[in-house]
Structure formats: C-alpha cells, structure tokens
Amino acid sequence: MRSVRYVLLAAAVFAVDQGTKSWAIRSLDLGLSRPLIGDIVRLTRVHNPGGAFGLFPQHTGAFIAVSAVVVAVLGAVLVLGRWQGLARVGSALLLGGAAGNLVDRIRWGYVLDFLEVPGFPVINIADSAIVVGAGLVALALLAGGKTK
Secondary structure (H helix, E strand, C coil), X not given: CCCHHHHHHHHHHHHHHHHHHHHHHHHXXXXXXXXXXXXXXXEEEEEECCCHHHCCCCCXXXXXXXXXXXXXXXXXXXXXXXXXXXXXXXXXXXXXXXXXXXXXXXXXXXXXXXXXXXXXXXXXXXXHHHHHHXXXXXXXXXXXXXXX
16 A cells, blocks of 8 residues: 555646646647746647657657656556656656657647746646656665665
C-alpha cells in the first residue's frame, strides 16, 4: 500500500492537467495571447500534433503508441518498483504528465498547450510535470546511485 500516495499524486497531476486544458479550450482563442503575469507569462492556446517542440507532427500514431508504453511502464514502476524518495515522486509526476498528454493525443490528435514564457515553447501542466519528474528521477539516481 506504500504506492497508493504516489498513484494519487499521478492522478492529481492528470486531473489538474485535464482540468486546465478543459478550461483553456473553452476560454482561449487558438493562437491568440493573453497576459497572465504581465509579459512574463502569457496564455496562448496552441495545438501541438508533434512531439516535444512540435517535432514530427505527422507521426501522431507513433506518439500514441510510445506514450501508451511509457504510461504502462511508469505505472508498473510506480506500483511494483523499488524506487524510493525523489525517484518515486518523479515517477509519479512523469506518469501523470505522460497520461495527460496521451489522452490529448487520443481525443484530439494533438496536445493542447497554453502556458507561454517568451523565448520558450508553449507548454501545459503535463509538460511541466514531465520535466520536473525527469529532473527528480535523474537527481535521485545521480545523488544516490541506487533507487532503493
């Protein structure tokens, strides 16, 4: 039962991601920017049919297949794995984010992004969770050298 809190964290990331995307699709016009925090953070709805940074937009099916495998593996690692601490928190963030973007690809054929910091690609909550989660897993592996 140790894994329940991590599964709940992944579910919370997924729910917040899907909730904010639902809001964005109802409230933001495609391609138009609206300031959120001055010019530092803007709300800009974009549809990303590709991978990170919009790469390979014509390969949606491949992204769905790879994402489904990633979600399954992360779910197994989270529930059955022996990772602890930061690695487990990172895995939960990765799982929630990957699942959120997978649902977008299946539902719409693209990932909905809406948070823009000038000079960076437009992202969403799932993307943020994936980046932070990957960083935590890397930090845990580098710092401890083991996952147990």
